[in-house]
Amino acid sequence: MRDPGLPSLDQLRVFIAVIDHGGFAHAARALHRTQSVISYTIANLEEQLNVALLDRSKRKPTLTEAGKALLADARAVSLKVDGMRARAKALSAGLEAEVSLVVDVMFSTCKLVRILHAFQKEFPTVSMRLRTEALGAVTELVADGTCRIGISGWMPGTPDVIERQACGFVTMVPVVAPDHPLAQIEGIVPTAVLREHTQLVLTDRSKLTAGQDFGVLALRDWRLGDLSSKHALLRNGIGWGNMPVEFVQWDLDAGRLVQLQIAEGSSFSFPLYVIRRGDEEPGPATRWLMQQFLELDQPGMPVPLNAREADELAAAAAHAAHGAGAYVGGAPHAYHALTDRQPLADLPRPPNAAAPAGMAVAAPIALRRR
Numbered sequence: 001m002r003d004p005g006l007p008s009l010d011q012l013r014v015f016i017a018v019i020d021h022g023g024f025a026h027a028a029r030a031l032h033r034t035q036s037v038i039s040y041t042i043a044n045l046e047e048q049l050n051v052a053l054l055d056r057s058k059r060k061p062t063l064t065e066a067g068k069a070l071l072a073d074a075r076a077v078s079l080k081v082d083g084m085r086a087r088a089k090a091l092s093a094g095l096e097a098e099v100s101l102v103v104d105v106m107f108s109t110c111k112l113v114r115i116l117h118a119f120q121k122e123f124p125t126v127s128m129r130l131r132t133e134a135l136g137a138v139t140e141l142v143a144d145g146t147c148r149i150g151i152s153g154w155m156p157g158t159p160d161v162i163e164r165q166a167c168g169f170v171t172m173v174p175v176v177a178p179d180h181p182l183a184q185i186e187g188i189v190p191t192a193v194l195r196e197h198t199q200l201v202l203t204d205r206s207k208l209t210a211g212q213d214f215g216v217l218a219l220r221d222w223r224l225g226d227l228s229s230k231h232a233l234l235r236n237g238i239g240w241g242n243m244p245v246e247f248v249q250w251d252l253d254a255g256r257l258v259q260l261q262i263a264e265g266s267s268f269s270f271p272l273y274v275i276r277r278g279d280e281e282p283g284p285a286t287r288w289l290m291q292q293f294l295e296l297d298q299p300g301m302p303v304p305l306n307a308r309e310a311d312e313l314a315a316a317a318a319h320a321a322h323g324a325g326a327y328v329g330g331a332p333h334a335y336h337a338l339t340d341r342q343p344l345a346d347l348p349r350p351p352n353a354a355a356p357a358g359m360a361v362a363a364p365i366a367l368r369r370r
Contacts, residue, residue: 005048012074014041082279096283100129102147105227106170123285164273167293174260177237183258200241
């Protein structure tokens with residue numbers, strides 16, 4: 001048996017397109033070629049490799065066992081070449097004109113503001129295009145190229161082209177209004193009782209995870225399009241639901257919401273990742289921005305204050321010294337070094353119980369310059 005030949009990159013990409021688009025005709029339309037050219041290219045590839053890649057006995061060509069094994073290699077080669085080309089383009093282009101970022105709604109708003117404030121100072125000439133989405137919509141926007149980087153949980157069915165790096169996690173707590181029937185139950189709420197009450201659930205806006213449920217326990221649920229609407233309904237006693245602890249901590253302290261003790265756990269955490277397409281090389285500003293998010297996952301990072309924050313800290317200390325109660329638990333609320341790894345009981349408390357709904361707890365973070 002002769003040794004396999006050397007396939008071309010074009011042949012490999014045509015092979016991938018036939019599988020991804022579901023046949024020769026669909027691949028031809030996607031690649032703007034004729035179907036005969038697609039068929040001829042696949043036949044030549046099979047001749048080069050000395051193996052049958054597709055079973056053509058059915059109406060729709062399917063992968064042979066050899067085709068299944070070699071498809072992964074074809075994808076890896078294609079991604080490597082795309083990555084090399086993208087890296088070369090980024091090196092020759094220099095500083096990008098715009099950075100596009102999509103962030104999961106669960107991510108801490110305070111941390112996001114701190115990072116973007118530093119980004120504006122570091123790259124004053126670079127425009128920022130920011131979007132907030134939930135669940136699979138974040139990954140979808142990165143996968144289709146709308147946004148260069150995203151902050152998201154890991155979604156099932158994520159395309160192979162997406163690369164991820166850990167950047168911390170979000171702690172969620174089940175909450176309910178104090179006048180809700182579930183709030184009247186002492187101790188752990190039985191699952192059977194919990195199921196009988198309406199649960200407020202953040203809905204998915206993407207095709208990636210459409211129809212999939214995450215953390216849904218109740219037999220009845222309301223699907224909501226954004227986190228603020230869910231928060232408002234929870235505060236007004238319309239159902240119960242899981243919320244990021246930083247988003248509702250002020251309400252918990254002020255008694256506007258009550259944390260439920262449920263059999264599945266009184267809190268849970270899910271990891272967050274910085275995601276991007278592996279076949280696109282980020283520019284200098286995008287790389288800097290990614291690094292700030294990645295450093296959130298590093299324990300023990302310093303939390304320096306800028307001049308404005310130092311002044312506010314001094315003012316809070318002076319205010320507390322006059323008995324105004326700005327300190328809670330021996331430290332000023334706004335400048336606790338809050339991290340997602342802190343136990344719920346150790347989270348900082350607000351200085352003002354009448355703070356606006358949805359106000360997140362400030363979270364100082366370290367920002368490293370280029």
